[in-house]
Amino acid sequence: MSRLLSWKEVPVAGWLEKKGNAKEYETGDWRTIKPVWIEKNCIQCLRCFVYCPDLAILSQGEKVAGIDYQHCKGCGICANECPSKPKALEMVAETDSE
């Protein structure tokens, strides 16, 4: 879980020092189910990349490279939209994945 900042760490007067620093806040612990990317099934259609509301599909160059579990909220849109057969994204229960 993301640690709350102490009063000494919070910037003075509502000033934000970094742009887009929400990235430092982890929303991955909201998840109850998680997507698993199966590379060998992936056809690189990039749909999961375009449809992920949390920008949690990692890319490298022009290809999908994995999932950002720090920010993925486990909504399941990526697995639902994955067109490849068999699917390259599957949802598994968070507890079963260890």
Next chain:
Amino acid sequence: MPNLKELMQHESFFSPGHRMCAGCVAPLVVRQVALAVGDTPVVVANATGCLEVASTIFPYTAWRCSFIHNAFANAAATLSGVETAYRALKKQGKINKEIKFIAFGGDGGTYDIGLQSLSGAMERGHNMLYICYDNGAYMNTGIQRSSATPLFADTTTSPAGQVSSGKSQWRKDLTAIMAAHNIPYAAQVAPSHFMDLMTKVQKALSVDGPSFINAMAHCPRGWRYDTREGVELTRLSVETCYWPLYEVDHGKWKLSYKPKEKKPIETWIRKQGRFRHLFTDKGQTEIKWLQQRVDEEWSKLLERCKEVG
């Protein structure tokens, strides 16, 4: 046509770690807009709403671009001021960058509360793009009806029960209202058809003058469906012709997507808990009404676009 593989190389102006609900389609709209914008510098204004509240929780911000929020009612007015200041500074030679201006508002902040400031900004002809993400109610404050809520939807201020069957009015056709301002570009989009969305955003940013885009944004919390179905349902809203994709380019109406087979409205509303009360014996007449009204609106649009039905 935007080149996705090229656009994905740029850092998005919207960052992960925003605290919109899991499965919310509104950040998906912003994400696709950010993809379409690429590396063009932008200034974003936000009306109060889910997006503003959940993306700027202190001491974090999900925006990598310049961002301004003022009040619920005046995202368009605020941004038109910023745009005017930019033009003045440019004239004085103090800025020489090309900057684009984008405002985001929910349906509450656009259809209802922000309508007059939006109308004013469009009429004055500011060089800005206003994007409304329409999730069909005041989701941020607890699912109260707005003028974008569909007919017969159950919300906390139009509750379905023994006497009422949800909201009793049809939704406001905001895209047509904006087109009636005679602005250079107005369009309706859905994130399920992302190429269409990105093309329209690029087009809207390239015109000289104000432009308006109305985007469908499903809300799993308020519409009561499984989070995984967000994009699937968005696609259905287009296929059932409840949310047709079209553009009004310099006064010319053009249909962007015509479903091969028009699906019955029932296929879309069946999956949403807010229409649950219609799936009883007495709800059948209401579904018929709904279908009839959707058909009427669709044929009206076909006529405007000079398409044959």
